[in-house]
Amino acid sequence: MIKDVFSHDKILAKEDLKRRPKMEVKRAEDWKQTLYRLWQLMEDRKWLLIFVILLVIVTSLLSLIGPYIIGQIIDHMIIPKKFDGLLNRLLLLSGVYIALSILTYLAAFFMVDIAQKAIYRLRMKLFSHMQTIGIPFFDKRQHGELMSRMTNDIENVSKVLNSSFIQFTSSIVTLIGTIIVMLILSPVLTLLTMLIIPVMLIATRWITKRTGPLYKKRQNALGEMNAYIEEIISGQQVVKVFSQEETVINGFEEKNRNVRENGFWAITYSGTIPKVMNMLNNISFAIVAGIGGLLALNGYGVTVGTIVIFAEYARQFTRPLSDLANQFNEVLSALAGAERVFSIIDEESEPDIDNNNRDLLIEGGIQFNDVIFKYNKEQQKNIINRVSFEVLPGETVALVGATGAGKTTIIQLLNRFYDINGGDILIDGVSVSNIPRKTLRGQIAYVLQDPFLFDGTIKDSIKYGKRDAADEEIIQAAIDANAYDFIMRLPEGFDTMISGEDSSLSQGEKQLLSIARALVLDPAILLLDEATSSIDTVTEMKLQEAIDRLMEGRTSIVIAHRLNTVKKADKIIVLQQGEIIEQGYQHELLEQRGIYYHMVNSSHTDNDELLD
Template identity: 40%
Template sequence: MAKDKKKQNITHEDIPQNTKATAKRLLNRLGRQKRNLIIIVVATLLSSAAFTALPLAVGKGIDALVAAIRSYDGSVGIVETALQVLWLPVVLILASALISGLLAYLQQYLIASVGEELTLSFRRDISAKLHRLPLRYFDIHKTGEVMSRVTNDLEKVSAAMQEGLPQFISSVFTVLFAAITMLVLSPVLFAVVVVSLLVSMVATGFVSTLAQRAYGENLASMGALTGKIEEIYAGNRVVKVFNQQQAMLAAAEELNERQYRAQRNAQFSDFTIYPTIRALGQLGFIATAVLGGGMALGGAITLGTVQAFLQYVNQISEPVTETAYVVTSLQAAIAGAERVFALLDEEEERPDKRGNAGSISQGHVMFRDVRFGYTSEKTLIKDLNLEVHPNEMVAIVGPTGGGKTTLVNLLMRFYELNGGSITIDGQNITDLPRSNMRRHIGMVLQDTWLFEGTIAENIAYGKRDAAREEIVAAAKAACCDHFIRTLPQGYDTVLSGEAAGVSQGQMQLLTIARAMLTDPAILVLDEATSSVDTRTEVEIQKAMARLMKGKTSFVIAHRLSTIQNADLILVVRDGDIVERGTHAELLSMNGFYADLYNSQFEARVS
């Protein structure tokens, strides 16, 4: 049952929910390249017409040759006679083939340009959209899901534009021209071809359904196997620590066996079932040959007409047989485009106002009657009031999920308030452009992020025009100058995606140096020293003390020993500030903070 359900899910994924609306939007986007599309349609029309003329030219040549043979009297040489009757059909055949080939080349060249231009326009819009989406969107959507919109879904659209759509247009014109020509040549033989094609189409529809299931199970099993292998390698150390090698190997072997069976069934569909369907399609060819031969012997039609019919059967049988492929490709493309449009339709951040954040210099922060909730059903922060004076160090502590990080996220305007206001130096942050406001706030997160580039470029990420002397000064202040100079190229050492040669703690130091270099009016440290050893942490605390002079700083910490010198400690629980004061004042209250502080030592003793 579970396996059948998985197949249905995979099939459902490529079925658009609103085909008409999505196709209309896709066509409107394609309409931006109207000129190329018109040329493509005209080229396909003429190419199909020239391709349809080939069997007629060949048939005329055969009829002319048969007539010449019957009337041959020996007065003229055989070669000369053949040349007299065949030169025109041969010229027509060559012209038709040349015109059809050139136009098909033009069509493929332009359709490739159209497809890539469409994909490029989507990627540009998605890239711009991702920068305008609120942080809330990324909280409820997995990274892999977003990446799939940019990669897999767009690939489906691109593949359909470059293969499925031109094949569909070409097939329609080819079948239409061939059908009209056959109907004119011989309605009886055309009826035979239609019946055989109907049989082939019914068989194709039935078998393509079975094949889709096989491919769906193959994709599902491959995804499960890949995920399990990635999980095993990523957690290799943990697997060995708990002696779970055999269990993990057994699980991987089971998935491997499942993938083997699914792949075998998919290969069977490709190499056995579809050739059988193509053989069924040739029934029309056989029936046409037998009946047409009898009609030719009876004088009802010419031998050239029979030959032309046989070629037309081949011309239309393949497009009809591949209808399922083309329809599936276009369906998957529309489904992919639908998901891309859904991303582009997501609600964006509120537009920036034209305030001036340049006057932010003191770092005087006010929270007034602030209300906020990640969802409309649950309010996390209710009527929060807080004033932080310039040059104050404010520590925020509390249990996990209590709302510590939420406070600084609201200050950074990563989320919009449900009520109340936050001001910096008397200016409401909603009246300031986000980018300008954030230039005055330095933030160091617990999760480090370094891009592929030199160490100097990573430190200067927030100040691209920084001189090397400024970069080195920031690195020294963050206690990372020493280890940088021990690297092969020093500040010019290139960090890869895995930051080879740099430990997690050293990466954290680099992000701290990055924040220091911008010299912000407000400094936010969200567990910034969590990956640093005790000795280095002491050094950083000293450096922070020097750098935070003249700055307002918010420090989120779990180790309460690191924030004892804070000017103000906020104890946050369930979104509310339940206690506030200095370290000594809070201990004297013998309340929640005192319990948190003392629990650290109890844990060590136990």
């Protein structure tokens, strides 16, 4: 096997990422705007939501009627020992509580339906929008952190919509209704009951003022921990190769500690609310029972039944306040999650156009004219600096150079993963900026150095770029890619289920499938990121045969690390730190005795073999 000529660029994308500054996550501070956007998700079901609110109002009123009936029974039947009509009153009381149970269930049932449809739309909106965002967005974020927004943050919103909305509405209605009835029955006892309100408000404000920021910190810490977990799981082989198990455990311990500490204080502060409310509730009950009893004994127009009603209302009065305080913490947590979700939805989509070029059929002519590119404005040095070259339709060009020379970046610019800062890139004389991305990418196949396969069958993987491909096309592509034999040895042949992490397939077999996937697409332009690296000799021969078939009659740009790839190219472009140092035919570059000549000689390979 001919030795590698250049440094292998297997993790170029990660090295590029290190050179890019991390982008700060935008965080909305307008709670009203966040609530409004959540409301918009439910707006098409607003009539059902209004019906739920009416049910909640009715159930809240029924919860007020029950204690009133009990008080009336005590004052007018039990104390004077007049039991006529007692059965009717008891049946009425039973009917009230039965209706209360049924309507409460219906309100919860309909609210779950509304909430789940809203969450469905939110998930769809987030996931769909992520498909429209450009590659730079994903370069600047950890995948686990994005997963946290899709799962944990949306789940927090779901919990609030499912249960907190009804409790919040019920608490407000119950609170208002209780105050009105209490004032009608006894203004004096109402005043005594309300003595604890200022204390409740002060305590609740003091607590919630601290829990809001803590819940935000907890969500951020949870997102960072999930990102770390995803990264370590994906990189388990590297962890074990370098015996870094203890290091990653320590790293996880730090992330986990942040989640624990922020969660501890958020939950601790919010957990004090029910305890404080319960204490104040008991104080309110004692005030009503004690002072109400004295008023009743001294004949100040307060009856035993009124005291019973007030004792129950005193509990109902403090319970909504307690529920409101508790729900406020849940809402804070949900809003913090919703902010993080909407911050992604607010990201600008990958800019695109829709013009007459959407039907453009690419022949394969490529021109780079003084192309300049850097990942962000803060970078002082260009990653690609005034690069110019031309590829004729059907030609094969090899890009060579050391790691970081800009080879992968050039391919990514041609695919418009990134937009250039200067110059122009033309395909068949048309600027790529004037070609719709779907039209452009639909006629370019990109075979990555590390093949990626999605969960599904072998057939699904091959036709991924052309969903309507016929079985005959899929089989022929597998044959041309030298993948047919190993596919037929699998348990279910083309219907065998595989995944991106499937260890039953070798690296070479995965690469053969990715080549078959490119063959089905039948592209005009082929981009190859050294598909034969890190593979045994026999598999490399199969791969090279498949690649030769794939490149036949197509314009190809190949990132070359090995001479057996370079020698089949029509032209060679030598890159160094984002600039073209040499370009031309192989014999021309060898005669120049420049950088390319020294690269070839440093491989200790016979030049005649290179030129075969």
